[in-house]
Amino acid sequence: MKIEASAGGLDxxxxxxxxxxxxxxxxxxxxxxxxxxxxxxxVSFTVFSxxxxxxxxxxxxxxxxxxxxxxxxxSPTTGNIWFEGKDTVKLGEHARRxxxxxxxxxxxxxxxxxxxxxxxLEILVEPLILQRKFKREEMKQCANSLLERVGxxxxxxxxxxxxxxxxxRQRLAIARALALDPKLLILDEALSALDCSVQAQIAxxxxxxxxxxxxxxxxxxxxxxxxxxxxxxxAVMNRGRIVEQGPAEKILKQPQHETTLRLxxxxxxxxxxxxxxxxx
Amino acid sequence: MNRNExxxxxxxxxxxxLEIQDLHVSYRSREGVVCPALNGVSFGxxxxxxxxxxxxxxxxxxxxxxxxxxxLPSNGEITRGAVHxxxxxLLQAKPEELQQIRGRRISLIFQEPSLALHxxxxxxxQVRQVLAAHRSPGKNALNERTRQVFAxxxxxxxxxxxxxxxxxxxxxxRQRVLIAQAIVCGPSVVIxxxxxASLDPVTQMETLGVFRTLREKLxxxxxxxxxNPALLSGFADRVLVLYGGQVVECxxxxxxLASPRHPYTKALFQSIPAVSEGRGNGRSTRLPVxxxxxSQSSLPRGGCPFEPRCTERISICREREPALVNLSExxxxxCFKYEN
Numbered sequence: 001m002k003i004e005a006s007a008g009g010l011d012x013x014x015x016x017x018x019x020x021x022x023x024x025x026x027x028x029x030x031x032x033x034x035x036x037x038x039x040x041x042x043v044s045f046t047v048f049s050x051x052x053x054x055x056x057x058x059x060x061x062x063x064x065x066x067x068x069x070x071x072x073x074x075s076p077t078t079g080n081i082w083f084e085g086k087d088t089v090k091l092g093e094h095a096r097r098x099x100x101x102x103x104x105x106x107x108x109x110x111x112x113x114x115x116x117x118x119x120x121l122e123i124l125v126e127p128l129i130l131q132r133k134f135k136r137e138e139m140k141q142c143a144n145s146l147l148e149r150v151g152x153x154x155x156x157x158x159x160x161x162x163x164x165x166x167x168x169r170q171r172l173a174i175a176r177a178l179a180l181d182p183k184l185l186i187l188d189e190a191l192s193a194l195d196c197s198v199q200a201q202i203a204x205x206x207x208x209x210x211x212x213x214x215x216x217x218x219x220x221x222x223x224x225x226x227x228x229x230x231x232x233x234x235a236v237m238n239r240g241r242i243v244e245q246g247p248a249e250k251i252l253k254q255p256q257h258e259t260t261l262r263l264x265x266x267x268x269x270x271x272x273x274x275x276x277x278x279x280x
Numbered sequence: 281m282n283r284n285e286x287x288x289x290x291x292x293x294x295x296x297x298l299e300i301q302d303l304h305v306s307y308r309s310r311e312g313v314v315c316p317a318l319n320g321v322s323f324g325x326x327x328x329x330x331x332x333x334x335x336x337x338x339x340x341x342x343x344x345x346x347x348x349x350x351x352l353p354s355n356g357e358i359t360r361g362a363v364h365x366x367x368x369x370l371l372q373a374k375p376e377e378l379q380q381i382r383g384r385r386i387s388l389i390f391q392e393p394s395l396a397l398h399x400x401x402x403x404x405x406q407v408r409q410v411l412a413a414h415r416s417p418g419k420n421a422l423n424e425r426t427r428q429v430f431a432x433x434x435x436x437x438x439x440x441x442x443x444x445x446x447x448x449x450x451x452x453x454r455q456r457v458l459i460a461q462a463i464v465c466g467p468s469v470v471i472x473x474x475x476x477a478s479l480d481p482v483t484q485m486e487t488l489g490v491f492r493t494l495r496e497k498l499x500x501x502x503x504x505x506x507x508n509p510a511l512l513s514g515f516a517d518r519v520l521v522l523y524g525g526q527v528v529e530c531x532x533x534x535x536x537l538a539s540p541r542h543p544y545t546k547a548l549f550q551s552i553p554a555v556s557e558g559r560g561n562g563r564s565t566r567l568p569v570x571x572x573x574x575s576q577s578s579l580p581r582g583g584c585p586f587e588p589r590c591t592e593r594i595s596i597c598r599e600r601e602p603a604l605v606n607l608s609e610x611x612x613x614x615c616f617k618y619e620n
Contacts, residue, residue, distance in 0.1 A: 197570040225554065265485075269554070270537050
């Protein structure tokens with residue numbers, strides 16, 4: 001797909017531009033006034049091609065709602081999401097189907113995002129079958145090269161994901177996401193459920209894929225240390241708003257907003273003072 | 281307690297509230313293959329002490345948590361060892377005796393607070409029922425004790441939270457309800473298996489603060505299991521590192537965290553990015569990793585379990601298991617590098 005310059009005020013390098021995104025959920029109460037929950041409250045940012053934007057925030061800050069809206073899984077209440085010059089919010093179902101494969105989502109727990117009854121091969125070729133892009137014989141080859149790309153041995157194609165370790169499963173989820181040559185990967189807490197040593201392996205894999213394939217990442221996390229390591233830019237969210245945004249280094253060295261300070265103070269460090277006791 | 285034991289050994293056991301000796305646990309797969317999960321774990325927990333147990337998935341840390349109170353799944357079996365608690369070996373205790381101990385003298389807290397709570401029962405009632413199951417002090421005393429525990433765990437809003445259903449609470453609040461359940465009977469030991477893993481860092485810190493406060497106020501001893509060593513800094517008194525079902529290093533938290541000695545502990549700590557490590561110095565930076573994963577540990581074949589992934593291995597590592605070496609009175613490590 002070609003980048004259509006100037007459409008929607010988009011410049012050449014930016015892959016994704018979000019403008020004033022608002023998402024309201026109706027809060028269920030059986031009787032009485034209907035309450036509303038403002039999950040996203042006017043979020044705007046731009047992600048440039050080949051870079052990583054980390055979105056950090058506490059639970060309930062709206063990070064995952066943002067991910068669902070960007071991946072076209074939820075429609076925002078108002079606002080625009082420009083992806084390669086097209087506003088995905090306003091696209092019809094047919095046109096949106098063309099956009100969706102280019103934005104892939106990777107979730108926190110690979111154990112629950114991979115079908116336990118399927119083999120690795122079936123998991124990998126499903127997106128290819130759905131998009132009818134490949135002939136049958138090409139698919140197996142494609143699966144092998146995907147596995148190789150994420151550092152898995154092609155020997156595992158016949159095994160179910162339940163026989164893989166947590167790190168292998170997350171590699172498989174990344175391989176499946178790469179199957180359709182996406183331009184943007186949304187990683188929603190993709191490292192949080194893994195062991196520290198495995199987190200480091202997957203973080204390195206993601207960095208490697210970015211430099212070899214020119215991938216663009218939106219890395220959603222509550223781990224500020226990992227965000228700082230992976231991202232070029234960090235956006236800090238609180239109660240549905242971006243309260244601070246800037247180059248990763250600047251956010252770490254000169255944090256301004258209290259949410260950022262709070263998150264920074266809470267990053268576990270190997271050498272750190274005792275956690276404050278609870279005031280009674 | 282065994283009377284013909286030699287003096288110092290008995291004195292040491294007396295000093296520990298929970299003493300684990302040479303614990304071996306294995307699981308049997310459906311095909312009948314026996315997989316060892318714990319291979320000779322020994323340590324003592326002193327009254328009021330917090331021991332942090334670090335290990336990757338598959339290291340045996342959750343197996344350790346459940347086998348101490350014999351809650352292993354039906355395919356798991358404790359093949360050897362002893363767990364001494366209040367003068368009894370829990371591994372030999374009768375089921376009725378164990379019921380008196382579990383939840384009352386030794387409590388467990390698990391990772392996923394939303395799964396551990398009943399969805400349609402108010403938080404206060406869920407804590408009250410734990411107490412009622414173990415003691416029957418009468419309705420008023422029951423309610424009073426429940427209120428007291430809620431006030432301890434939730435300095436603010438104790439009443440509102442005790443009247444709430446789990447879905448009305450945040451992750452951190454649910455975890456505190458589980459803590460309330462764990463302490464309501466006044467146990468002397470709490471075993472917590474990844475209790476903060478699903479919480480965001482700010483809530484995680486608050487929860488650690490709650491644990492610490494309770495330890496100070498109630499003198500609880502804790503076994504705190506985690507995969508994130510950084511959590512233990514400033515929190516645990518001692519750190520025990522499990523790898524492949526064995527203790528590879530154990531010592532005072534400050535010492536182990538600041539200067540780990542086992543190659544595995546060192547590599548594990550290095551793989552955690554520091555906040556100060558920005559990406560500023562170019563894309564070529566990579567986090568140091570431990571190659572392979574823990575499924576490669578070599579439990580059945582003898583030799584050091586970490587040998588296949590170790591960067592400092594020497595020929596002897598394949599030949600036999602390293603023994604625990606005392607680096608100081610309280611710091612032990614199992615590695616040939618430190619053997620003479």
